[in-house]
Amino acid sequence: MNSTIKVIAFDADDTLWVNETYFREAEHKFAKLLEGYETENKIDQELFKTEIDNLVYYGYGVKGFMLSMVQCALELSNYKINPKVIQEIITIGKEMLDKPIELLDGVEETLQKLHGKYKLIVATKGDLLDQERKLERSGILQYFHHVEVMSEKKVKDYKRLVKHLDINPNELLMVGNSLKSDVLPLLEIGAEAIHIPFHTTWAHEKVSKEQKEAVEYKTLASITEILNFL
Structure with missing residues (x-):
């Protein structure tokens, strides 16, 4: 050296x-919330695409990830998603922010x-x-x-x-x-x-x-x- x-x-x-592990867990919870609209694999793909598109606006981190989940849920559901599901997505994000170090x-x-x-x-x-x-x-x-x-x-x-x-x-x-x-x-x-x-x-x-x-x-x-x- x-x-x-x-x-x-x-x-x-x-x-x-530890950090990325919590994102994988959150993605799985998100896919479960939207399982009535698409397969988990398709949801993962669409969420990733949304995240990448949004980097220029939100940068990296949980808050940008949360906003991307909300946007993705709206788009995959053709804007028919139950508002309670949006609240659950926000809860997923807050739980990530509260994770112990x-x-x-x-x-x-x-x-x-x-x-x-x-x-x-x-x-x-x-x-x-x-x-x-x-x-x-x-x-x-x-x-x-x-x-x-x-x-x-x-x-x-x-x-x-x-x-x-x-x-x-x-x-x-x-x-x-x-x-x-x-x-x-x-x-x-x-x-x-x-x-x-x-x-x-x-x-x-x-x-x-x-x-x-x-x-x-x-x-x-x-x-x-x-x-x-x-």
Whole structure:
């Protein structure tokens, strides 16, 4: 690993704590509510399409997901959906926002050992209020020097982050579960990146086999393994 590393940035959802699992559970509940209109597979497809179309308006996070579920329910039912079902969809979203924070194995132990040796930051996508609230409830906020909630995680966004941190790209290490958001853009700007896969990946975050094979990056099974490379 590059010995010039000064800042380690961690993705939050599915890197520090469980997140995507709750979206899969919510999608299943949503499909059950609409089973009188379409098959679960078709509902999943239409919801995903609606989410992607709405990213430009709502960004990432539970609130945008909730609005996409409402829109999808209206459209699939030809606007005949019972208002009580809309209320149930809103309840699904609120339950997601109220989920307890379940830290992934080894997260706090790793942060404790890195804290003070490197500047640790969070660099995550999502809704600002929701991510701030999750960090406060997580019990690990004290380890981080800075929290950056990003609307996107593309090359230009990481260049802006590096400038904000007043460091060179090769002084930044990003740790995350998404190749598309947490690894490939970093390698492109000359930073370091470590991939720690989560067992569930949102379809929007998946990359092709060609994209994976075009670059070299380190994949670890657990966040604690980072300590062996620094």
